[in-house]
Amino acid sequence: MFRAPHEDPLAAKDTSHSPASHVAIIMDGNGRWAKGRGKPRLYGHKMGARRVREVVEACPDHGVRYLTLYAFSTENWKRAPSEVAGLMALFRQFIRSETAELVAQGVRVRFIGDRGPLNPKLRRMMAGLEEATACNGALNLTVALNYGARDELSRAALRLAQDVAAGRVSADAVGADSLRPYLDTADLPDPDLVIRTSGESRVSNFLLWQSAYSEFEFTPVYWPDFGRAELGRILARFGSRERRFGAVLS
Structure with missing residues (x-):
């Protein structure tokens, strides 16, 4: 079952050496991987899409129940129109080719981000995939598509302000966690582990x-080279970390 939006994400009794239940991945390096092989950037994106299935299949074996993938950011619209068009076509192709397998594997798929600027056909396909997998629970796969954290927070703050203005929420009750029910991820637990591939050391609005x-x-591994083995190594390192959440553990 999904954690209710108001629950404390740090309330687990012992999380110091727990396996990562929720893994989020910034899938980076497709273009550079392709360039290094004398190929166009879109070739790198196509090869990267193949890695998604491998990682999705590997997650349950490692105790991962939630996987969130950063597929297309609000800033990615700045790329060449041909690359953007190619990516959108790749998203549609992925949904067509993978829906049956995702259903068979018991994977529930959801999308986060602002769907408004996306092509209506793609939006319909996204909604169809969400509906087709809604009853699944072996793995919860969330795809961030036209997603940016600042955009998400702005949209959440607007909805909260509208509820306050309408009297549905008391202004006096607004606190540090008031935005949580308005986030795109309201019914998901926070990620235990965030992975970024390609050697870049930033979160890029995720x-x-x-x-x-x-x-x-x-x-440093580029996303098209990232697979089950690298995921396993990273999760093993995560399992040895002591997570204190600001407290001092005895």
Whole structure:
């Protein structure tokens, strides 16, 4: 079952050496991987898409119940129109080719981000995939598509302000956790571990609110080369970390 939005994400009794239940990945390096092989950037994105299935299949074996993938950011619209168009076509192709397998594997798929600017056909396909997998529970896969954390927080703050103005929420009751029910991830637990591939050491506007107490791993491996083995190594390192959440553990 999903944690209710108002529950404390740090309330687990002993999380110091627990396996990562929720892993979020910034899938980076497709373009550079392709360039290094004398190929166009879109070729790198196509090869990267193949890695998604491998990682999805590997997660349950490691006790991962939630996987969030950063597929397309609000800033990615600044890329060349041909690359953006190619990525959108790749997203549609992925949904067409993978829906049956995701259903068979018991994977529930959800999308976060602002769907408004996306092509109507893609939006319909996204909604169809969510509906087709809604009853699954072996793995909860969340795809961040046209997602940016600042945009998410702005949208959440607007909805909260509208509820306060309408009298549905008391202004006196607004506190540090008041935005949580308005976030795109309201019914998901916060990520235990955030991974970024390709050697870059930044979060690039990804899950800023949710990753406040996440552990981070920055691997030099480009996403098209990232698979079951690298995921296993990172999760093993995570399992040896002591997570204190600001407290002192005895």
